[in-house]
Amino acid sequence: MLGSLDARIPAGSLDSKWTDHKFSMRLVNPNNKRRFDVIVVGSGLAGAAAAASLGELGYRVKVLTYHDSPRRAHSIAAQGGINAAKNYQNDGDSVYRLFYDTIKGGDYRAREANVYRLAEVSVDIIDQATAQGVPFAREYGGLLDNRSFGGAQVSRTFYARGQTGQQLLLGAYSALMRQVTAGTVELHTRSEMLELVMHDGRAVGVVTRDLITGEITPHSAHAVVLATGGYGNVYFLSTNAKMCNVTAAWRAHRQGALFANPCYTQIHPTCIPASDDFQSKLTLMSESLRNDGRIWVPLAHDDGRAPHEIPDADRDYFLERKYPAFGNLVPRDVASRNAKTVVDEGRGVGPLRNGVYLDFSGAMARDGEAVIRAKYGNLFDMYERITGEDPHRVPMRIYPATHYTMGGLWVDYELMSNVPGLFVLGEANFSDHGANRLGASALMQGLADGYFILPYTIGNYLSDFLGDPALGTSEPVFADAEQAVADEMNRWLSIGGTRSVDHYHRELGKLVWDYIGMARNKTGLEKALSEIPALREEYHRNVRVLGSADTLNQSLEKAGRVADLFELAELMARDALTREESCGGHFREEHQTTDGEAMRDDENFTHVAAWEWNGEGTPQTRHREELEFDNVELTQRSYK
């Protein structure tokens, strides 16, 4: 049984904690590093950066990824940019300001010490990536360019056109491949982690399934690093890639790792709405469009007229009406909730009445079509490719979609979970974004964790085991885990039900979207807690997985992932129900100001909720980590 959670935050002033801690942590000398085995699961920004850096240091690293190449990881799809407190623009940025903006943006539900460290190392990330050849945007003088992003009043975002995530990932991937060639990193592609192996209360390895041959393989190590991304696909429709899932983190949770703040999910306001029932994913359109587009819906319910036939008097520019100061540029969560309100009222637009207009006709009349085209041409093309409509002629239709998950496995200051030897990086952990992530901060966190934090902190853990070989894979704990995986595969194949895995995933997604989406309330969450388990029970009884376990079998791969999403969804509902306040991406309808804004309850909920697995069928136990704010004052956000 756990007491109250201790994040092991070093003493001292905010700006000296990391420096002092780096000095006080124990080191592993270069000769001894090659005696330690480290497993890194996942090859996105956090995983590739960590594996490359550990390999360079001399550790024996094994990278496990279910992709066919490390370069496929979903970090690649991030568009906007990466924040760093370089202050190259001389506009008043600083480590402290980036720290402050991130804490405030997270609605005061993140750890001060972690966030400050993130801001500190942000500057090193830009140097590292540039040295690797990441082609960041540049000014004519040859120096790096910056732009501004939501939630900040300075220009601190570095970018590479609309493909910043791709370029940063390719940088980390190239560093990783260099280590693979050097022989310090062993790369296992198409290898999916399905069990975390524990011995004496420590993480000692994992079991993987080869997605091509079905071979089940044990891997032992002195430490296991999970960098396996977020769980946005619990909604089925999200901006996540199709394969994104919670399985690695969830299997670790089932072995005792605490899952923190699962109800903190982020909805992005400007995505292309679903066009039919077979929609497989949602595509994000850059938030920058809101600078020139005006968002509106018809005043009348079920107005069937084409947009150009609706005169201004019959339109409701609802953000401009409700938020005269910020208008169409209110933060993501506010814009999203208001779009939901008007669509729920029956004023949605498009064939399925599931979107709102984002209209550029005014901007084109004001600035000329050429100017708007120069600014947003690539986005307009992308929109037209997907919808078949030209935004120069017809207003875009947009609707919010799940984009990022702030919750994840609980980690301490050293990014180690409560399970000794299990480290968690990037979106898979919970630590730095509180209840809401600012734009251009996900890339920053993944690379900070991988390049500049884990390589230091892992030594502090490993130094205790000098001279101890990793546990042999012939130990019974490995055989048990291998058997568990084999049994699971056989179980899916033997159900012989009638509906596909995707069918149930889609149904689950609808429940999660309806009850644990942009706005939550007690009644809905209680419904979720009865309907999700009922659907899960049907899933386990009636899912149809054809084929065999010893071939490439995509239904079989998905079956286990969806089963884990079911369990996660239930925990999300429980977490959202327990958190009787609104904060960041978690909006409880019962807790709002008279203006309809999120209302925190700092007295009772200034803490992290971290849930402990108690076995199947028994609700998890909620633990708390109290958040201390010694440096910033907690305030209410307002955008009027």
Added chain:
Amino acid sequence: MSAEINLTLKVWRQAGPNAEGRFVTYEANGISTDASFLEMLDIVNERLIEAGEEPIVFESDCREGICGTCGLMINGQAHGPQKGTATCQLHMRSFSDGDHIVIEPWRATSFPVLRDLAVDRRAMDAIIGAGGYISVNTGAAADANLTPVPKETADTAFDAAACIGCGACVAACPNSAAQLFTAAKVQHLNLLPQGQAERWARTEAMVETMEAFFGSCTNHGECEEACPKEIPIDFIAWTNRDYIKAKVKNRKLVG
């Protein structure tokens, strides 16, 4: 406007790497023209599962044209008929009611078929591992603005770096060469000041690793036509130039 169309698909089915493959015909009726090509296959698969048949294996992940996981030969064209578009971004409004569509995996000796439409593209990682990087350990970098890079240079390097590693260039090439893929990475790094130290070693190692796995480039230009990121074959020309120089410089015959 959206409509529903009926299609006849001829799909390559192959049970495993060593199994014999064949085309199987499927009727895909009532497909919305708003569906993406892969969503059309999702629908077909859903119907196959309901009918008790194993679904068609094809790969995809991000479905927004950036991860490079997807890639199908559609009526003999890598990624299908729409220029500059990866398979996942192709939509059914590019097709008409009654169309017959032939769907195959990438065909290349170095891309063995794993199952149905999925192929093994690990040889491309080997090319990157041979030198597709700048050797800078974590923490060793100087301040990013110490090395100005002319904007035009950075932009051109970016044009090359936009490669998504999908393998369409290989599939489209009559020689199954991965020259556009290789050249894109070589030039991305060779153009930048940060990449100069290893320029000649990189060029030689990557080009020769490419040749060890894939066919040789004979300038057909099919790769540029098929590339979903429209990467120009200028990069191949520049890489050929760098390769010839590298053969001399790497032998230390010059200063």
